[in-house]
Amino acid sequence: MEEGSGQRKEELFHVIHKVPQGDTPYVKAKHAQLVQKDPEAAIVWFWKAINAGDRVDSALKDMAVVMKQLDRTEEAIEAIKSFRGRCSKKAQDSLDNVLIDLYKGSTSVYPYVKISHVTREDDRAGATMGYLHEGHLSLVEEAHKHAEVIVVSVYVNPGPFSPSEDLSTYPSDFHGDILNLKSAPGGVDAVFAPKNLYDYRENKKSEIMLIWKIRILTRKGWFHVWRRGEWGTKQGLELRDWREDILCGKNRPVFFRGVATIVTKLFNIVEPDVAVFGKKDYHQWRIIQRMVRDPDFGTEIVGSDIVRDSDGLALSSRNVHLSPEEREKALSINRSLLRAKSDAKIGLVNCKELTDAVIVKQGSLEAVEGIKNPVVFCIAAWFGKVRLIDNIEISI
Known part of the structure; x- marks a missing residue:
């Protein structure tokens, strides 16, 4: 009875998961993953399948799922980046979507997920809050005039929102954003979509006040600011003499602190040669130019003209x-x-x-x-x- 039950269970496994029967590495990997419930063994067999050329695209995607469950997201990213070229164009598009999903959950953020296999010299970032429209896509078009590798960030920054503003009402359509970026003229090389830039490192919140014009000590991926031996207790870049008394800064006192803090983190992670910002938020564009100039960031800030509907309303x-x-x-x-x-x-x-x-x-x-x-x-x-x-x- 037990032997017959085990055989029926294995046959049912092949039917449900549409995996052909046999002794191939991929079949053994799926069996270890779904029947034996042994993720470590499954990863070993997935690697054997990839190296043997046995359903490489499926093995990569399935292995990424298992690795993500084991908090080994970075390994999954590297595996897909390294072996993506062995797959068909259609399979590569599917793997790119897996990469984007993995990259969103990565806690040790890479400078960018480089999908292109061509070595290029300069990279450019475009910062957005998602729900992309033609105005955002014009930033991508502008970016292609200045650099080869294009990285677009999609992140709804909670920092600029005041207590009276509802962050949850900000429109969001990440899947639609990805489709828009893939269809944009020239496309993009990577999408940086972190879940939370305020505590993305091991889910630990920073309690460091970032203060300009005080001694700044830096290391890749983070900022530490020293002020006569005293540490602040809030997270945010304090802007001084940057015209926070007008426009958005006048009625939204936390706005530009939130913007400057997150853009600083973004630049320190991605390290772009050039970054494109729309001129619709003119105050923000000029403040970021100043923010980059004062501490000598190695990033050029370019403003992109406002895009309007046919009746003149600025796209937003x-x-x-x-x-x-x-x-x-x-x-x-x-x-x-x-x-x-x-x-x-x-x-x-x-x-x-x-x-x-x-x-x-x-x-x-x-x-x-x-x-x-x-x-x-x-x-x-x-x-x-x-x-x-x-x-x-x-x-x-």
């Missing part, structure tokens, strides 16, 4: 939350900017009377008494529960 992931009526009202932002640019040319704009907008110097973001060359007119407005920002550069 948050636009999805606008009702039809709110979206129609939101068109007033771009119209106001265009009107201001036109009026500025004939001296009709009074910079001191602006309340929900500012006109500042393009480079330093310093306040101006009157329209001088060059300036930027930035505006923020609420439509229902959605806060939108926009700007226009003015040169007279």
Whole structure:
């Protein structure tokens, strides 16, 4: 009875998991994984299957699942990167999706998951919060003008959100983001999508205050800041003299600390030669340029022009939350900017009377008494529960 029961169990295993019967390494690996429940033995047999050329793509994917369960994610990443080239193009696309999933859960983050087998010189990062639209994809297009290897980060940073803002309502579609990036002209080489950049290392939260213009000691992957022997108790980059009193910084006091902290970590992990940021958040773009300049990061910050819908509304992931009526009202932002640019040319704009907008110097973001060359007119407005920002550069 026991022998017959064991035979039926093995036959049922082959039927359920669509694994052909036999003595091949891959079959033995699946048997060890699913019947014997011995993950270590399964990994040994998966490796034998890969080295023997026995269903390499399936062996890699299945072994990655087992390794991930054993907290051996980095081994799985290296295995797929090393043997991906032995698989068909279709299988490689499938393995790329496995890589992305593994990379999201990696606790020892690699500089980037390099999918291309061609050695290249420069790499470029594009930072996004996901729910990608044509504006984000334009960053990828801009990136291809400056570098060979393109890395895109997808991470909803909780740092800039104030207590009154609901992080959970920020739109998200990671699978759609990956499809968009794969179909973008020129594509991308890697997607860096960490679960949590605030405590991604062994799930330990940092309690270090990162303070600029104080002595900074660095090592790859982390920042330690020393201030006369005293350690701070909060995590976040403290910005000084970086115009936090205007725009997003004025009404959202934690905003740029959250942005600067996470971008610092991102740059220290990925180490890009160039990074692309959209000009829609003009204040953020200029602050990151300053953040990179002051401590001599080896990263060039490039601004990419705003992408708009045909009616002039700047593309934003948050636009999805606008009702039809709110979206129609939101068109007033771009119209106001265009009107201001036109009026500025004939001296009709009074910079001191602006309340929900500012006109500042393009480079330093310093306040101006009157329209001088060059300036930027930035505006923020609420439509229902959605806060939108926009700007226009003015040169007279």
